[in-house]
Amino acid sequence: xxxxxxxxxxxxxxxxxxxxxxxxxxxxxxxxxxxxxxxxxxxxxxxxxxxxxxxxxxxxxxxxxxxxxxxxxxxxxxxxxxxxxxxxxxxxxxxxxxxxxxxxxxxxxxxxxxxxxxxxxxxxxxxxxxxxxxxxxxxxxxxxxxxxxxxxxxxxxxxxxxxxxxxxxxxxxxxxxxxxxxxxxxxxxxxxxxxxxxxxxxxxxxxxxxxxxxxxxxxxxxxxxxxxxxxxxxxxxxxxxxxxxxxxxxxxxxxxxxxxxxxxxxxxxxxxxxxxxxxxxxxxxxxxxxxxxxxxxxxxxxxxxxxxxxxxxxxxxxxxxxxxxxxxxxxxxxxxxxxxxxxxxxxxxxxxxxxxxxxxxxxxxxxxxxxxxxxxxxxxxxxxxxxxxxxxxxxxxxxxxxxxxxxxxxxxxxxxxxxxxxxxxxxxxxxxxxxxxxxxxxxxxxxxxxxxxxxxxxxxxxxxxxxxxxxxxxxxxxxxxxxxxxxxxxxxxxxxxxxxxxxxxxxxxxxxxxxxxxxxxxxxxxxxxxxxxxxxxxxxxxxxxxxxxxxxxxxxxxxxxxxxxxxxxxxxxxxxxxxxxx
Amino acid sequence: xxxxxxxxxxxxxxxxxxxxxxxxxxxxxxxxxxxxxxxxxxxxxxxxxxxxxxxxxxxxxxxxxxxxxxxxxxxxxxxxxxxxxxxxxxxxxxxxxxxxxxxxxxxxxxxxxxxxxxxxxxxxxxxxxxxxxxxxxxxxxxxxxxxxxxxxxxxxxxxxxxxxxxxxxxxxxxxxxxxxxxxxxxx
Numbered sequence: 001x002x003x004x005x006x007x008x009x010x011x012x013x014x015x016x017x018x019x020x021x022x023x024x025x026x027x028x029x030x031x032x033x034x035x036x037x038x039x040x041x042x043x044x045x046x047x048x049x050x051x052x053x054x055x056x057x058x059x060x061x062x063x064x065x066x067x068x069x070x071x072x073x074x075x076x077x078x079x080x081x082x083x084x085x086x087x088x089x090x091x092x093x094x095x096x097x098x099x100x101x102x103x104x105x106x107x108x109x110x111x112x113x114x115x116x117x118x119x120x121x122x123x124x125x126x127x128x129x130x131x132x133x134x135x136x137x138x139x140x141x142x143x144x145x146x147x148x149x150x151x152x153x154x155x156x157x158x159x160x161x162x163x164x165x166x167x168x169x170x171x172x173x174x175x176x177x178x179x180x181x182x183x184x185x186x187x188x189x190x191x192x193x194x195x196x197x198x199x200x201x202x203x204x205x206x207x208x209x210x211x212x213x214x215x216x217x218x219x220x221x222x223x224x225x226x227x228x229x230x231x232x233x234x235x236x237x238x239x240x241x242x243x244x245x246x247x248x249x250x251x252x253x254x255x256x257x258x259x260x261x262x263x264x265x266x267x268x269x270x271x272x273x274x275x276x277x278x279x280x281x282x283x284x285x286x287x288x289x290x291x292x293x294x295x296x297x298x299x300x301x302x303x304x305x306x307x308x309x310x311x312x313x314x315x316x317x318x319x320x321x322x323x324x325x326x327x328x329x330x331x332x333x334x335x336x337x338x339x340x341x342x343x344x345x346x347x348x349x350x351x352x353x354x355x356x357x358x359x360x361x362x363x364x365x366x367x368x369x370x371x372x373x374x375x376x377x378x379x380x381x382x383x384x385x386x387x388x389x390x391x392x393x394x395x396x397x398x399x400x401x402x403x404x405x406x407x408x409x410x411x412x413x414x415x416x417x418x419x420x421x422x423x424x425x426x427x428x429x430x431x432x433x434x435x436x437x438x439x440x441x442x443x444x445x446x447x448x449x450x451x452x453x454x455x456x457x458x459x460x461x462x463x464x465x466x467x468x469x470x471x472x473x474x475x476x477x478x479x480x481x482x483x484x485x486x487x488x489x490x491x492x493x494x495x496x497x498x499x500x501x502x503x504x505x506x507x508x509x510x511x512x513x514x515x516x517x518x519x520x521x522x523x524x525x526x527x528x529x530x531x532x533x534x535x536x537x538x539x540x541x542x543x544x545x546x547x548x549x550x551x552x553x554x555x556x557x558x559x560x561x562x563x564x565x566x567x568x569x570x571x572x573x574x575x576x577x578x579x580x581x582x
Numbered sequence: 583x584x585x586x587x588x589x590x591x592x593x594x595x596x597x598x599x600x601x602x603x604x605x606x607x608x609x610x611x612x613x614x615x616x617x618x619x620x621x622x623x624x625x626x627x628x629x630x631x632x633x634x635x636x637x638x639x640x641x642x643x644x645x646x647x648x649x650x651x652x653x654x655x656x657x658x659x660x661x662x663x664x665x666x667x668x669x670x671x672x673x674x675x676x677x678x679x680x681x682x683x684x685x686x687x688x689x690x691x692x693x694x695x696x697x698x699x700x701x702x703x704x705x706x707x708x709x710x711x712x713x714x715x716x717x718x719x720x721x722x723x724x725x726x727x728x729x730x731x732x733x734x735x736x737x738x739x740x741x742x743x744x745x746x747x748x749x750x751x752x753x754x755x756x757x758x759x760x761x762x763x764x765x766x767x768x769x
Binding site: 084167169409411464 | 652653655656657659660662666
């Protein structure tokens with residue numbers, strides 16, 4: 001060790017472990033581990049939380065070996081565009097390899113969070129059997145398992161605190177899975193079954209939650225009728241986060257007043273969601289808790305503007321609002337007037353494919369929110385028209401955006417007043433919002449917008465691009481700028497080989513790059529793969545016509561391309577439509 | 583970076599390029615996005631260039647019309663949410679009873695959901711509201727008629743409300759002298 005630091009070697013390892021425990025981010029712990037061998041050794045033995053952003057970036061066994069004391073692991077699988085059916089269903093992202101390695105090396109694992117992975121019932125059974133102190137299971141956008149797997153979790157995880165199932169595709173083959181929680185089981189804090197399709201035995205659920213005094217989050221699925229919600233709420237008045245089941249029933253004054261008082265009885269409610277099939281009849285039953293709400297998700301409720309306004313204007317402390325575009329501009333103007341603490345807004349399209357009754361949700365709603373809500377930092381907005389002027393105003397009003405995702409639903413839509421591309425508008429956003437970490441573009445855009453993004457978006461970590469740009473320059477601006485870029489996903493843009501090859505080194509500083517329906521050729525991918533051994537260059541070709549990929553010429557166009565950095569080399573579970581170039 | 587020189591040149595070139603189309607509109611340089619309906623056969627690069635030329639000449643309009651066919655994965659909504667939409671739409675569509683309403687002299691028709699109204703008076707008020715911008719004369723000189731299942735033009739108000747909603751195919755508001763004559767003693 002360098003002379004001046006000999007004093008450091010006198011501290012026992014425990015002291016350094018304690019110091020490292022104050023490092024907030026994994027990036028900081030990673031940096032500490034690079035200082036010297038001693039710190040590497042101490043850090044790895046004391047890390048108990050691990051995040052793997054790409055399940056194929058490292059061999060599971062290697063991760064488990066390096067950090068033997070892990071108690072909490074989070075792993076992500078498929079690329080983000082899998083959410084929109086752009087990734088073949090058999091692409092990969094299976095959880096078995098990880099669960100097996102963890103069962104072997106981390107028997108004390110307490111928390112497992114998986115996102116966009118294929119999780120089989122066997123995996124769930126392995127988890128249930130192998131981790132004696134298992135406390136948290138969170139599955140987000142996963143598939144491949146059934147309620148039989150959940151039964152195994154229920155039966156065996158004696159200390160389970162959280163069962164959080166968020167937007168998974170779950171096969172329903174075990175109706176009574178919840179009955180597998182033993183009578184002695186009382187440790188639940190979070191139960192989120194909103195994504196389950198099948199019937200839920202409400203009586204079993206009532207008994208289960210009745211004996212869990214620490215239950216804070218309960219999110220039901222749409223099969224739970226409104227009448228039964230009353231009984232459930234009586235058993236858990238300490239609830240902080242409620243997801244209702246079906247929020248509609250025949251009008252019945254008695255049911256209304258029972259519901260109203262049951263909800264009012266939950267004095268700690270901060271978050272509401274669910275509201276399937278909600279109509280104006282029973283909505284007023286939740287008015288009494290509106291003032292305390294910080295989070296409201298009405299994105300599955302086809303409520304119209306006036307009802308939404310009546311409800312949301314009471315939610316003076318709202319921080320997060322998810323809603324359908326049925327709220328329209330008028331509704332958003334009301335939100336801007338009432339919800340001064342709003343931080344996150346998501347507006348989803350009620351009719352994304354049809355040309356049904358036109359909804360009056362335009363750029364005006366977005367501008368109103370930007371003007372009225374000074375704490376706004378995260379927006380997801382689906383609409384059909386936009387202007388550069390509106391985006392300039394939004395950029396000026398909200399320099400604190402961390403996440404800005406605008407989806408103008410028709411590709412190539414220009415500024416509807418000036419007919420110009422929306423380059424100026426989005427440029428204003430990236431120039432004004434110095435802390436922007438996530439950006440999704442839409443509308444008519446030329447290479448100019450990418451020039452601005454490359455130059456100004458210094459904190460940008462994730463960029464989503466579709467139907468934009470003129471040519472190679474666009475992609476080059478991004479890859480040669482955006483110094484913190486981690487994830488780049490592109491579809492239907494005229495970007496070709498040159499910017500990829502010119503910026504090959506950049507790709508190793510990123511987690512992943514997805515390109516589909518662009519102008520990349522097989523030759524460039526081969527060159528890239530040869531040049532960059534630490535990248536997996538996956539070419540995805542679902543139309544199995546003609547020659548196999550190895551025999552295709554260099555000028556063969558590549559449909560879908562997924563490139564990610566990895567220390568694990570090519571994966572061994574590729575389906576027939578995926579080639580990993582070497 | 584060396585690559586930059588090449589791209590700046592391309593930028594300058596683009597600014598001077600002559601092309602068809604409205605100022606500010608930039609025709610795509612690549613083939614149309616994949617649609618769920620048409621599965622094109624595997625194209626060689628030559629075919630791609632052909633398609634691009636066609637699109638450029640067609641201009642913005644063609645490509646916009648073509649994208650009306652559902653593009654895979656666009657708009658970017660998760661399958662989970664999409665499935666909920668289908669379910670919601672199904673219940674919503676099953677519930678509505680939309681009929682066209684025409685008014686003599688009005689440049690376009692409207693559509694109303696008969697299930698929203700509880701009776702004839704509400705229907706009348708709703709229609710008055712909807713068409714008041716076209717009122718050239720005072721409100722009294724019009725008659726509301728409807729076309730029933732047999733295609734006959736009937737005066738609204740004669741039969742019980744439920745019978746009316748189940749047999750009404752479209753509404754027509756008749757104005758002026760014809761209406762006065764027709765009304766006679768029935769009001």
